[in-house]
Amino acid sequence: MTSPIDIEGGGTSVVVDGEPGPEAKGEAVKLEGRSPGQLMWVRFKRDRTGVISAYVVGFFFLIGVLAPLISKLYGKNPYTVYADERPELFDSAGVPVQPNGGISSEFWFGLEPGNGYDVFTKLIYGIRTSLMISVAVTLAVVVTGILLGVAAGYIGGRTDYFIGRLIDFLLAFPAQLFFIASMPVVVSLFVSPRDETPTYVRVVALILVQWVLGWMGLGRILRGTALALREREFIEAAKVSGASPWRIIRKEILPNIVTPLLVQSTYMLPNFVTAEAGLSYLGVGIVEPTPDWGQMFSKASTELVMQNDITYMFFPGVSMIIFVVAFNLFGDSVRDAFDPKTAR
């Protein structure tokens, strides 16, 4: 407000008032607004890197989902011990006779030295296991992050203080070390050490351990977002209308945290994939005979495989590099599409 003349001396204002905005005049019949989500989708589709990496990522998930079908069409499964069934393919040490780990028209990616598992089905089932665990961890982390982060940010005060200190406390743990140290402990909570550990227990333990130390980053970001949103006037407008806190969180805050949520989870998922592979590589995650990406690395680094079949390493290695790089590029594109104003 600077000058009184514009308000009281302006003769035109009365005419202008009451008329629809200038935008309305030339509009056609159909007036449908584009939501922020639709605009994001339009921007994302323009980003070639993003679309290509989305296809790559989608391809991996498709493989994971369709693994049983693919192996059925291919006619093999990852549990068959070919060293027993087809001993003519292996020498006395259990190494495939043919070069490059016995790659042939029958075994596309060769055979694993030792037990002689089929590498192709092992890889696609491994992708399935790894992605399933990572998606489960991501979902658990997202739910926890929303619950605790939004609660801390919106309620504030004492709640915020305690959740904040809990986050600080958990962030102080060295994550990798904690995973390695706590995996056997968590597993032994479910089964006695003398019994054979069922695979599902290992899977649940992997999910649990990564979840406990995985949600803090997202929780903090969502707390900040909720804190900023709480001070916005549209929240006050809802309060003036008598909205309940639950309604405000559900209708006013949640739709506005979708952006940081999606961006963060696309960054988190590949991290969980590599972390899970790391644990299996170190022998505290998934173990033989269950196929798994990290377990394949572990296998590839054993002396027998390392010395006789260097090709074996390439299949899990290359596929994981492609997946992680594509997913990270996809995450970048999602971020760019959501907030185009922020420079990278």
Next chain:
Amino acid sequence: MTEDIVLPASREKNAGVDGEPLLQVSKLTKHFPVKGGFPIRRTIGAVQAVDGIDITVHAGESFGLVGESGCGKSTTGRLITRLLQPTTGTISYRGQDISHANRKQLAPIRSEIQMIFQDPYSSLNPRQTVGKIISGPMEINDINPEGGREKRVRELLEIVGLNPEHYNRFPHEFSGGQRQRIGVARALALEPKLIVADEPVSALDVSIQAQVVNLLQKVQKELGIAFLFIAHDLAVVRHFSQRVAVMYLGKIIEVGDRDSIYTRPRHPYTHALLSAVPEVNLTDEDSAGARERIRLAGDVPSPISPPSGCRFRTRCWKAQDKCAAQEPPLIQISGNRADHLTACHFPEEPTIEGRDEDIVLDPALAALEEGQAE
């Protein structure tokens, strides 16, 4: 103010003056605690944002609240809409005390007191369509107008001068002025009796301000809604309000009808405020007769430790010992018209005629002026 401004004459007398007031605020205070200390945090002081104010708003009336930044205007508005809980004092709406009512108790009154916000870019949820934003209050209060909520929303959009076809659009597709109209439509959705407008035009372009003010005036006149109009722009308040209160540092220092405040102000602060309104002098004659200014020194004192006695005394050119010792009561001092209350021991003459000389309290400004004169 130049003399050729034509004031809308028709509604000098408002209908609802007699009878029970719509909103009665008495001795309202709001102190925000200041925490400090280590290792144990405790309250070490209080920001006395609002410190004992009385406001009465009658049905259908437009009441203006002016004052400079940080004087507690917006806090007052938020207290009345009960976004904040008052420290002491009472707010009664139609005789019902709502000063400490909780959300459930407030529910029936919520629909009658609505608010228009300052920043149209922050007051609309970017993820909701216009239709959802405006029908939200109806949904919360479970109001089902005839012909459905969508029809009502389209009507409201028409009332505030937007195309009803904008129903499915999102806020980011509108300009600031249009967004503020959406905010007005949302406030109107519940057919309120009182609207607290917290600087509804300060964030807008000057050319748009007039449109929105005129819209609010139209709404006020046609729908008979009482307004508590909070602003720091004297001209807008003069245009809009029948009664005006001037706030300084958490207190009301002068209150009266528009004419009294704008043409017969008594409090030195009101004089200073009015003289600070910029003028446009188009001819040389005008500039020759331009009135002198009052220029205050420094800033508003800290509301954590306000001055004793009269709060304005630290910046007042008439301050004497009495001002520090004794707080002036808000009363009808001699020479005031009825209902014109002033809180001052040594009031100014009730005039806005040009004074003989500049009152320049800021030493830096004074030095500058002298340099120019030589």
